[in-house]
Amino acid sequence: MDFEALKKYSALHPKPAGLTLQYGTAGFRTKAEQLDHVMFRMGLLAVLRSKAMASTIGIMVTASHNPEEDNGVKLVDPLGEMLHPSWEEYATQLANAEEQELQQIITEICQKAAVNQHKDASVFIGRDTRPSSKKLSQSVIDGISVLGGQYHDYGLVTTPQLHYMVCCQNTRGQYGKATLEGYYEKLSKAFTELIKRSPSSGESQRHLKIDCANGIGALKLSEMEPYFPKEVLIHLYNDGTKEKLNHLCGADFVKVHQKPPRGLDMKPNERCCSFDGDADRIVYYYNDETGHFHLVDGDKIATLISIFLKELLAKVGQTLKMAVVQTAYANGSSTRYLEETLKVPVHCVKTGVKHLHHKAQEFDVGVYFEANGHGTVLFSKAAETNIRQLAKEEKDDEKREAAKVLENMIDLINQTVGDAVSDMLVIEAILALKGLTVQQWDALYTDLPNRLLKVQVADRRVIDTADAERRAVTPPGLQEKIDRLVKKYKLSRAFVRPSGTEDVVRIYAEADTQENADALAHEVSLAVYHLAGGKGTPPQP
Numbered sequence: 001m002d003f004e005a006l007k008k009y010s011a012l013h014p015k016p017a018g019l020t021l022q023y024g025t026a027g028f029r030t031k032a033e034q035l036d037h038v039m040f041r042m043g044l045l046a047v048l049r050s051k052a053m054a055s056t057i058g059i060m061v062t063a064s065h066n067p068e069e070d071n072g073v074k075l076v077d078p079l080g081e082m083l084h085p086s087w088e089e090y091a092t093q094l095a096n097a098e099e100q101e102l103q104q105i106i107t108e109i110c111q112k113a114a115v116n117q118h119k120d121a122s123v124f125i126g127r128d129t130r131p132s133s134k135k136l137s138q139s140v141i142d143g144i145s146v147l148g149g150q151y152h153d154y155g156l157v158t159t160p161q162l163h164y165m166v167c168c169q170n171t172r173g174q175y176g177k178a179t180l181e182g183y184y185e186k187l188s189k190a191f192t193e194l195i196k197r198s199p200s201s202g203e204s205q206r207h208l209k210i211d212c213a214n215g216i217g218a219l220k221l222s223e224m225e226p227y228f229p230k231e232v233l234i235h236l237y238n239d240g241t242k243e244k245l246n247h248l249c250g251a252d253f254v255k256v257h258q259k260p261p262r263g264l265d266m267k268p269n270e271r272c273c274s275f276d277g278d279a280d281r282i283v284y285y286y287n288d289e290t291g292h293f294h295l296v297d298g299d300k301i302a303t304l305i306s307i308f309l310k311e312l313l314a315k316v317g318q319t320l321k322m323a324v325v326q327t328a329y330a331n332g333s334s335t336r337y338l339e340e341t342l343k344v345p346v347h348c349v350k351t352g353v354k355h356l357h358h359k360a361q362e363f364d365v366g367v368y369f370e371a372n373g374h375g376t377v378l379f380s381k382a383a384e385t386n387i388r389q390l391a392k393e394e395k396d397d398e399k400r401e402a403a404k405v406l407e408n409m410i411d412l413i414n415q416t417v418g419d420a421v422s423d424m425l426v427i428e429a430i431l432a433l434k435g436l437t438v439q440q441w442d443a444l445y446t447d448l449p450n451r452l453l454k455v456q457v458a459d460r461r462v463i464d465t466a467d468a469e470r471r472a473v474t475p476p477g478l479q480e481k482i483d484r485l486v487k488k489y490k491l492s493r494a495f496v497r498p499s500g501t502e503d504v505v506r507i508y509a510e511a512d513t514q515e516n517a518d519a520l521a522h523e524v525s526l527a528v529y530h531l532a533g534g535k536g537t538p539p540q541p
Contacts, residue, residue, distance in 0.1 A: 001117065001147065003103050006044075009146045010102055013040035013139055023091040024500050025352040027083075029063045029072035032132035039136045041094045042073050043123070043143020044106065049087060050121035050149065052113050053078050058166040060159050061127040061137045065213070065252035065276040068245040071132050073140070074159065076124075080167030080175075080416025082354045087113070121149035124169065124178075126162035128216045128278050129240055154180070158216050158279035160419030167416045180223070188227035190411035191425045195229050197405065198432035206432060207233050209272040210424070211261040213250030214240040217279035217420060224421065232428065237264040251276040251283045251373050251420075256452075258295055260285065271438040273427075275420040281373040282420040284427065286438050296442050298369035299326070299334035301427060304441055305377060306344050306367050308430045309409070313365070315402035316390055320364035320383050327351045328470045328495050329371045332510055337445040348468040351497065353418065374418035377426075379410055405433075448491055450510035451521035455528045456535040457505055460498035463532055469497045481527045489516045494524045505532060 015037040021028050028038050042059060050057045058076030066072070075083040075091065083091065090109045097105045109115065123144050127133040137153065144151045154162060161183055168178035176186045212218035218239035225234065238249045238261060246253065249261035251274040260266055261274055266287045273284045284296035306324055313320055323345045324338050330348075338344045349355040353374055360366025364383040369375025379387075387410065390403035412429065414422040431441065457463075464474040472479045478496070486492050492511035499506055505528050509521035518541075525539040 001106070005146050006103065006106075009142055010040065010099060013037045013142065015097075015099065020096050021092070023083075023088040023095070025354065026064060027072055027074035028091075028095060029066060029070060031069060032071040032130065032136065035071050035073070035132075035136055036139050038095045039073060039139035040143040041097075041102075042075065042091065043140040043145075043149075044147055045087075045091055045094055045109075045143075046075060046123045046140075047121040047144055047147040047149035048090075048106070048109055048113070048115050049075065049077075049083075050123060051117065051119040052115045054116070054119055056122040056124055056166055056169045058124045058126070058162045059140050060162045060278070061125070061133045061140065062159055062216075062278040063128075063130070064159070064278045064280065065246055065250055068130055068247070071130055071136055073136075076163050076166045078166065078170040080163040081357060082417075085354070121147065122169075123149055123151045124154060124162060124166050125151055126154045126157040126159070126165075128159075128245075129156060129219065130245060156216060156219060158220050158419070158421065160280050160414050160417050160422065161220065163416040164414055164419075180220075184224045184227045187412055187414075187422060187425060188224065188229075190408040191429055192229045193408045194405065194412065194429040195231055195432055198429075199435055200432070205233050206231055206428065207235065207271070208424075208428065209235045209237060209264060209266070209270060211238050211249050211254070211264050211272065211274040212236055212240065212279075213253075213261075213275050213277050214238045214243050214245045214247065215250070215275065215277040215279065217275035220279065220421065231432075237261075246277045250274055251281045254285060254295065255283050255297060255372050259293055260287070269437070269439060271431075273424060276373075279420040280418045282423050282427075283373040284438060284441075286442070288439070294439075294442050296438065297331075298371045298373040298375055299330050299447075300442065300444065301373065301423065302326070302367050302369035302375060303334055303337060303342075303444055304430055305426065306338060306342060307444075308434065309365060309367070309377070309406075310342060310344060312402045312406050312409075316387070316394075316399050316406065318386060318390070320386070322365040322367070323347055323360075323363045325349060325356045325359045325366060325368035327356065327370055328468055328497075329508055331371065331447045331450065332491065332493060333445045333448050341445075348470070350469050352500070357417075369418075373420075373423075376415060376418050376423070377409075377413050378415050379413075384410055448510040448512070449514035449517040450508065451514075451517045453507040453509075453521045453525050453539070454499070454504040455507065455525050455532075455539055457503055457528070458533040458535055460503045460505060463496060463498045463505055463528075465495075465497050470495050472496055475531050478527060478531045481531065482524055485520060485523045485527070489520050492516065492520055494520055496524065496528055503535075 055078035
């Protein structure tokens with residue numbers, strides 16, 4: 001390893017004094033001007049990870065739904081999944097190291113993680129449309145090059161597209177071709193096959209309005225549009241030509257504010273959806289005849305997909321185990337509907353996509369979505385082989401047809417990570433095949449009214465949770481207090497958890513009416529303020 005070159009290049013990407021960053025659920029994220037050294041060092045880390053795994057690693061430069069001034073970086077592991085937790089620790093060490101410690105920390109990582117120095121390293125790079133992303137991805141390239149790694153720069157791509165390319169590359173093309181064309185062709189072919197089977201195929205056009213958050217989603221959807229069947233007409237809004245990324249638009253804005261994005265005019269009962277800034281989340285919504293706004297979030301997306309897959313699995317007559325994975329933020333009505341009406345097992349895990357993904361891998365068919373619209377479906381190797389075989393060889397017509405639909409679903413779903421483009425096509429195909437309107441989909445169940453609040457605290461670490469973050473273990477007395485408050489309201493529950501990024505405690509409450517949900521959330525926030533070291537003035541109702 002050429003430590004002289006490392007020293008020389010590292011000095012060109014100096015670390016600002018006193019800056020400490022933590023590798024979170026989505027990698028590093030902060031103001032763009034503070035990230036140059038982090039990008040350079042993540043280039044170094046990707047080379048080490050690539051040598052350790054003898055595989056291609058991905059680096060995505062994006063801050064997803066954050067404001068345009070921010071940026072960030074995510075590392076992608078060989079099968080398109082998120083970076084392994086043991087390496088998150090290395091990433092944090094490397095990002096925070098002082099200049100003179102770099103060499104020692106790299107040497108330590110190589111020893112601890114058994115990095116084979118003689119292996120070749122290969123890294124795929126992608127970036128979003130932020131003004132700072134091009135320069136920051138150049139810093140990544142500097143880091144890769146100084147350690148002698150090979151790289152392929154895909155330029156502007158959605159985050160899920162980069163995950164997809166990495167997976168294609170490391171499965172030697174089994175998952176698909178590691179090019180944008182390969183991605184567009186695989187998805188559109190499966191989608192076209194599904195749409196052909198819909199009852200109204202060929203006669204009516206399906207219109208969908210898409211808010212692209214002024215981000216990368218708009219660029220990639222317009223590239224993909226020529227691949228779509230003529231039955232589907234997409235209309236892109238907030239395409240990034242005029243306004244700022246994520247400003248008053250995008251999936252996160254719509255979900256948090258429960259209102260339509262700026263720049264998209266909605267007529268009654270029109271189907272609309274929003275992507276987030278790097279196109280790995282999606283939510284649907286519409287206005288009814290009275291002009292009332294309805295959000296169709298990740299919980300309802302998971303429910304629609306589960307209904308569809310459950311019917312198909314029943315038709316093929318295989319004993320494949322299917323489950324839905326949620327977090328504590330999933331609306332209580334969705335959990336009740338899945339368990340009691342659909343009879344599908346539901347598992348609750350800690351917040352964060354990696355926890356959902358990990359749990360979903362335990363089933364033949366694992367559906368996971370966060371309420372914010374990030375999610376996908378995982379099929380076990382055995383289930384996939386089984387389904388593809390039935391689609392080819394099954395003698396019974398009905399069974400074979402159902403298997404073919406499942407096979408197209410497997411090809412349409414991006415199993416590496418939540419993907420707004422892929423999820424959108426899955427939803428559009430299911431609505432067409434089942435002849436459902438967005439209103440009928442929304443009416444599957446009624447969400448319990450809920451409220452999200454946050455309380456500033458001196459130190460978020462005073463709160464420790466258990467049972468997939470649904471119960472507070474510390475500080476003493478807090479959970480007992482929450483239990484007493486919850487008993488006052490019908491159909492209610494509430495939980496608190498420390499933020500992963502800032503000194504705030506997040507509070508979620510739901511109850512039979514909005515008034516009660518608001519009251520419960522407020523009372524819980526007061527309990528947190530008094531028992532967990534609240535800062536500033538007490539929360540006001």
